Amino acid sequence: MAFTITVNGRQRTVHAEGDTPLLWVLRDEIGLKGTKFGCGMSFCGACTVHLDGVPTRSCITPVSRVGNASIVTIEGIGDSEVGKRVKAAWLTLDVMQCGYCQSGQVMTATALLSKNSKPTDQDIDEAMSGNLCRCATYTRIRAAIKQAAGLPTDDTREV
Amino acid sequence: MARLDAIDRTAHGPSDAEGAGANQLSRRAFLTTGLAAGGGLLLTLNVACSPSTGQPMSVGSKAGVELNPFISIAPDGIVTIVAKNPEIGQGIKTTLPMLIADELDADWSQVRTEQALLDPIYGEQFAGGSMATPLNWDPMRRVGAAGRQMLILAAAHTWEAPAAECETSQGKVHHRPSGRTLTYGALAAKAATLPAPDLDSVKLKDPKDYRIIGRFTGGVDSALVLDGTPLFGIDTVLPRMLYATFEKAPVFGSRVVSANIAAVKAMPGVRDAFIVHGPGPDAVFEMGLVDGVAIVADSWWQTQKALEKLRVVWDRDSAPGQSTVEFERQAAHLSRQKPQSVLRSDGNADEAFAHAHKVVEGAYAYPFLAHVDLEPQNCTAYCKRDGSIEIWAPTQNPAPGRALVAQALGVSESKVTVHMTRVGGGFGRRLKNDFMVEAAMISKLAGRPVKLLWNRRQDIQHDAYRPGGFHYFKAGLSAQGQLAAFSDHFVTFGQGSEVASSADLPTRHFPAGFVPNLLYAQSLIELGAPTGPLRNPGGNALAFAFESFIDEVALAAGRDPLDFRLELYGPSRLIPMPGRKGRPQPPLDTDRVRGVLELVAEKSGWRNRHELPRGTGMGLAFYYSHYGYFAEVVKASVAPDGTPKVHKVWAAGDVGRQIINPAGAYNQAQGAILDGLGAALHQAITIEGGRVVQENFNTFGLLRMREAPPVEVHFRITDNSPTGMGEPPLPPVLPALCSALYAATGKRIRKLPIDPKELRRA
Numbered sequence: 058m059a060f061t062i063t064v065n066g067r068q069r070t071v072h073a074e075g076d077t078p079l080l081w082v083l084r085d086e087i088g089l090k091g092t093k094f095g096c097g098m099s100f101c102g103a104c105t106v107h108l109d110g111v112p113t114r115s116c117i118t119p120v121s122r123v124g125n126a127s128i129v130t131i132e133g134i135g136d137s138e139v140g141k142r143v144k145a146a147w148l149t150l151d152v153m154q155c156g157y158c159q160s161g162q163v164m165t166a167t168a169l170l171s172k173n174s175k176p177t178d179q180d181i182d183e184a185m186s187g188n189l190c191r192c193a194t195y196t197r198i199r200a201a202i203k204q205a206a207g208l209p210t211d212d213t214r215e216v
Numbered sequence: 217m218a219r220l221d222a223i224d225r226t227a228h229g230p231s232d233a234e235g236a237g238a239n240q241l242s243r244r245a246f247l248t249t250g251l252a253a254g255g256g257l258l259l260t261l262n263v264a265c266s267p268s269t270g271q272p273m274s275v276g277s278k279a280g281v282e283l284n285p286f287i288s289i290a291p292d293g294i295v296t297i298v299a300k301n302p303e304i305g306q307g308i309k310t311t312l313p314m315l316i317a318d319e320l321d322a323d324w325s326q327v328r329t330e331q332a333l334l335d336p337i338y339g340e341q342f343a344g345g346s347m348a349t350p351l352n353w354d355p356m357r358r359v360g361a362a363g364r365q366m367l368i369l370a371a372a373h374t375w376e377a378p379a380a381e382c383e384t385s386q387g388k389v390h391h392r393p394s395g396r397t398l399t400y401g402a403l404a405a406k407a408a409t410l411p412a413p414d415l416d417s418v419k420l421k422d423p424k425d426y427r428i429i430g431r432f433t434g435g436v437d438s439a440l441v442l443d444g445t446p447l448f449g450i451d452t453v454l455p456r457m458l459y460a461t462f463e464k465a466p467v468f469g470s471r472v473v474s475a476n477i478a479a480v481k482a483m484p485g486v487r488d489a490f491i492v493h494g495p496g497p498d499a500v501f502e503m504g505l506v507d508g509v510a511i512v513a514d515s516w517w518q519t520q521k522a523l524e525k526l527r528v529v530w531d532r533d534s535a536p537g538q539s540t541v542e543f544e545r546q547a548a549h550l551s552r553q554k555p556q557s558v559l560r561s562d563g564n565a566d567e568a569f570a571h572a573h574k575v576v577e578g579a580y581a582y583p584f585l586a587h588v589d590l591e592p593q594n595c596t597a598y599c600k601r602d603g604s605i606e607i608w609a610p611t612q613n614p615a616p617g618r619a620l621v622a623q624a625l626g627v628s629e630s631k632v633t634v635h636m637t638r639v640g641g642g643f644g645r646r647l648k649n650d651f652m653v654e655a656a657m658i659s660k661l662a663g664r665p666v667k668l669l670w671n672r673r674q675d676i677q678h679d680a681y682r683p684g685g686f687h688y689f690k691a692g693l694s695a696q697g698q699l700a701a702f703s704d705h706f707v708t709f710g711q712g713s714e715v716a717s718s719a720d721l722p723t724r725h726f727p728a729g730f731v732p733n734l735l736y737a738q739s740l741i742e743l744g745a746p747t748g749p750l751r752n753p754g755g756n757a758l759a760f761a762f763e764s765f766i767d768e769v770a771l772a773a774g775r776d777p778l779d780f781r782l783e784l785y786g787p788s789r790l791i792p793m794p795g796r797k798g799r800p801q802p803p804l805d806t807d808r809v810r811g812v813l814e815l816v817a818e819k820s821g822w823r824n825r826h827e828l829p830r831g832t833g834m835g836l837a838f839y840y841s842h843y844g845y846f847a848e849v850v851k852a853s854v855a856p857d858g859t860p861k862v863h864k865v866w867a868a869g870d871v872g873r874q875i876i877n878p879a880g881a882y883n884q885a886q887g888a889i890l891d892g893l894g895a896a897l898h899q900a901i902t903i904e905g906g907r908v909v910q911e912n913f914n915t916f917g918l919l920r921m922r923e924a925p926p927v928e929v930h931f932r933i934t935d936n937s938p939t940g941m942g943e944p945p946l947p948p949v950l951p952a953l954c955s956a957l958y959a960a961t962g963k964r965i966r967k968l969p970i971d972p973k974e975l976r977r978a
Binding site: 074149153186 | 304305306307432433434435437438439441442443444445446447448450451453459484515516517518521588589590591592638639640641642643669671672851863864879880883884886887888889890891894912913914918919920921922923924925926927
C-alpha cells in the first residue's frame with residue numbers, strides 16, 4: 058500500500074504493508090537511519106520520534122496509523138530552537154558513549170523542554186525513564202538537559 | 217554532579233624510586249606485545265593495500281599524502297589520523313588519535329579521524345580487556361612523534377637549516393633563528409619522501425607540553441550521531457541488498473530436523489528461506505555457525521512477519537537438568553561434598569579454622585547475565601561471484617571473525633575484507649562473531665548482499681552469557697580479629713572437566729596471598745549454554761561475592777571494613793602477578809590500593825557514617841582489575857516495600873599518571889558504576905529445560921534514569937603508565953551497594969539480583 062506521511066516537514070510517499078512500524082519505514086524506505094531499533098516492543102526508547110510534538114515509539118506505531126501527523130526525527134530535530142540547544146548541550150558535555158540510544162534520548166529531552174522549559178530533577182526522571190541507555194550515561198544526560206534549559210548542571214538531588 | 221573536567225591531584229609520585237621503576241608497565245614490553253601480534257607496526261611509506269583487490273584500503277577519503285599508515289596530511293593542513301580499533305562507546309576512536317596528534321603537534325581542530333580496516337599493518341585491532349590504553353599509550357605516541365620528526369626534517373631541508381634549530385607548534389614548523397614558518401600542509405609532500413624514523417628512537421614530548429592529551433575532548437563522531445548519520449552496523453546499506461533473519465534453536469546445540477520452508481517462502485516479500493547447518497556441537501560454545509533457518513526478504517519487517525509463520529522441528533526440545541532451579545539444587549548438593557578439585561592451598565586452612573577464635577561462613581550466588589547491547593547483533597555481508605567476501609560488522613574483535621568466516625565458507629582469509637562500523641555497545645558480546653559468520657553464509661546461499669539483523673529475543677536468547685556461580689566461603693578470625701584462614705568452595709559451570717568460558721576463579725584472587733591459610737576449591741555443574749566475557753569478566757561477579765563476604769568478616773571481627781582491608785593489604789609493597797594470556801602483568805601495588813581506599817573514604821565521609829539517619833547506610837569495596845585500582849562507597853536506604861534506593865556513589869580510581877581524555881574517563885567510570893547497579897538490581901537470565909526464559913527489557917532490566925544516583929568520581933594520579941577505563945570501575949559498586957543495604961537494614965544480600973522482598977521491613 059502507498060502512504061503519504063510528513064517527515065521533517067517534507068511529504069513522503071512510501072510503499073509498505075499497513076502494519077509496518079513507522080521505524081522501518083523511516084529507516085529502510087525513506088533512508089533516515091538516525092532512529093534506532095532496540096527492542097521492537099517500546100521498552101527501550103531508541104526508536105523515539107515526535108508525532109505532532111509528542112514523543113512516540115516508532116517501533117510499535119504502524120505506518121497506517123500515522124495519518125497527517127507531523128513526524129520529526131533526529132535528522133530534523135535541530136531545526137527547532139529547543140532541539141538545537143539540546144544537541145549542542147549533548148556535544149558540549151560529551152554525553153554519549155556508544156551513542157546508539159542518544160537520538161531517542163535527544164528526542165525525548167527535546168519534547169520535555171518544549172513543554173517544560175525549566176525541569177526539575179524529578180521532571181527529568183519522569184520524562185526520561187522510558188529511554189534506556191545501555192552505557193548508562195544518565196549522569197550526563199541529566200546535566201545536558203539542564204544545560205540546554207539554561208540551568209546549573211549540578212545534580213541537586215537530595216542524597 | 218561529579219566534576220566533568222577536573223582531575224583531583226591528590227597524590228604525586230611513587231612512595232619510593234624502586235617502586236616506580238618496577239611498577240611501570242615497561243615500554244619495551246608493551247611495544248613487544250603491541251607490535252608482535254600483527255606482524256609489526258612498521259612505519260613504512262607503502263600504502264596499506266587490500267589483500268583481495270590490491271587497491272589501497274581505507275584510505276579512499278584520506279586527503280593528502282601519507283607520512284605513515286596512521287597519518288596523512290593535505291595541503292590545506294587537514295590531518296587525517298587512522299583510528300585502528302573498533303569504537304564501541306569506549307571512546308577509542310577519539311583517544312588513540314589524540315595520542316598521535318599530540319606527539320605530532322597537530323592542531324586538534326584540523327584533525328579528522330578515520331576508522332581503519334582490519335589490516336595487519338595496524339597491529340592488534342580489538343576492543344577488549346581495557347587493553348587499548350596500556351597497549352597503545354606508547355606506540356601511538358611514537359607514531360605521532362615519528363611524523364613530527366619527518367615534518368621537521370622536511371622543513372630543515374627546505375630551509376637548509378639544522379633540524380635542531382626547528383621546532384613545532386599546532387601544525388607548523390618554525391625556524392627560530394630566521395623567524396620562518398611552514399605549515400604541515402606545505403611540508404607534507406616533502407616529508408613523505410623522507411625515510412621513516414626508527415620508532416624506538418623518536419623523541420617524545422615532556423608531559424608538561426601536552427596540548428591534547430589530558431584535555432576534555434568530545435567524541436569525534438558525536439555530532440554525526442546526533443545528525444542521524446549512518447555509522448552503526450545496523451545502518452549499512454548496499455546496492456541490491458536484502459534483509460535477513462536467522463532463527464536458531466531455543467535449546468542450545470539442537471539441530472534442525474525440518475522446517476515449513478514452503479509456507480515461509482509464500483509470505484509477502486520473502487525472496488528465500490533455507491535451513492543452515494552448522495559444523496557441529498562445539499560451535500555452540502565457540503559461538504560459531506550453528507543450525508538455524510534463514511529468511512531473506514525485501515524488508516526486515518517482512519522477515520519478522522514470515523518468522524511468525526516459521527515452524528521448525530528441532531532434534532531436541534528440552535535439555536534435562538539444564539534449568540536454573542536444578543543448578544541451584546546441584547550447587548547446594550555439591551557444597552556439602554568434597555570439592556572436585558583444589559585450585560590453591562596455602563598453609564593449612566582446615567587446621568586454622570579448627571583453631572580460630574571465630575569462624576564466619578557465607579554462601580553467595582549470582583545469576584547468568586546477558587549483554588543486551590542496545591544495537592542488536594547484526595552484520596552486512598556480500599559474498600561476491602569471484603569468491604571474495606566483504607563484511608560490514610559491528611564487532612569488537614574483527615580478526616577472529618574474519619577467520620571464522622573464511623573457515624565456514626572455505627575461502628582463504630585474504631578473500632575476506634572486514635569493515636569495522638561504529639558499534640552500538642560491546643560489553644564483551646561482540647568479542648564473539650557468530651553474527652558475522654551467519655551473515656556471510658546467508659549472503660552466500662542467497663546469492664545477494666544481505667543485512668542480517670537479530671531481533672531482541674534472538675539477541676537475549678543467543679548470547680555468550682556471563683556465567684552464574686556459587687561461593688561457599690569460610691573465614692577464620694584470630695582473637696585479635698585478624699584473618700587467619702579463608703576458604704572458598706566455588707561451584708561453577710563447565711563442559712566435562714573443563715571450566716566454562718569466563719567461569720573460572722583466578723588463583724591469585726584476593727585475599728589469596730594476604731592470608732596465611734587459604735583454600736580455593738572448585739566443583740563443576742555441567743552446562744549446555746554458551747558463556748563468555750561480560751564487561752570485567754570474573755570481576756563483575758567475583759567482586760560481589762568476595763567483597764561482600766569480606767565486609768561480613770570485618771564486621772564479625774568488630775572492625776571498620778575500611779581498616780580491615782587496609783590491614784589485610786598491609787604495608788607498601790609490590791606483589792608480583794602471574795602473566796595472563798601471554799601478556800606480562802604488572803605487580804599489584806598495595807600503596808595504590810591504600811591510596812584509593814583512603815581517597816574514597818575521605819570524599820564520601822566514610823568515617824562519619826555513624827551520623828547518617830537511621831535506615832540509611834554506607835558500604836565500601838575495593839577491586840583491582842585490568843590494571844586499574846578502584847574503591848567505591850555507596851550510600852543507600854530501603855523503601856518500606858523493600859525497594860533499594862541508592863542515594864549516591866563515590867569512586868576513587870588510580871589508572872596511572874595521565875588521564876588521557878577526561879571527557880571519556882569520567883563518563884566510563886560513571887557509566888560502569890551505573891551499569892553495575894543495574895545488574896545488581898535488575899538482571900538475571902534464567903534457564904528452563906535448556907532454554908533461556910527472558911526475551912526483552914521487560915524481564916531483563918537495565919537501570920533507568922529515575923534510579924540513577926549521582927556518581928562522584930575522583931582520580932588519584934600516581935607515577936605509573938596509563939591504563940584503561942572501560943572495565944575497572946565496575947566491580948566494586950555491587951558489593952558496596954549490598955554492604956550499604958546491610959548497614960541500612962541489617963539484612964545481608966547473598967544472592968543477586970537483589971530481591972526487594974528480602975529487604976522489606978517486617
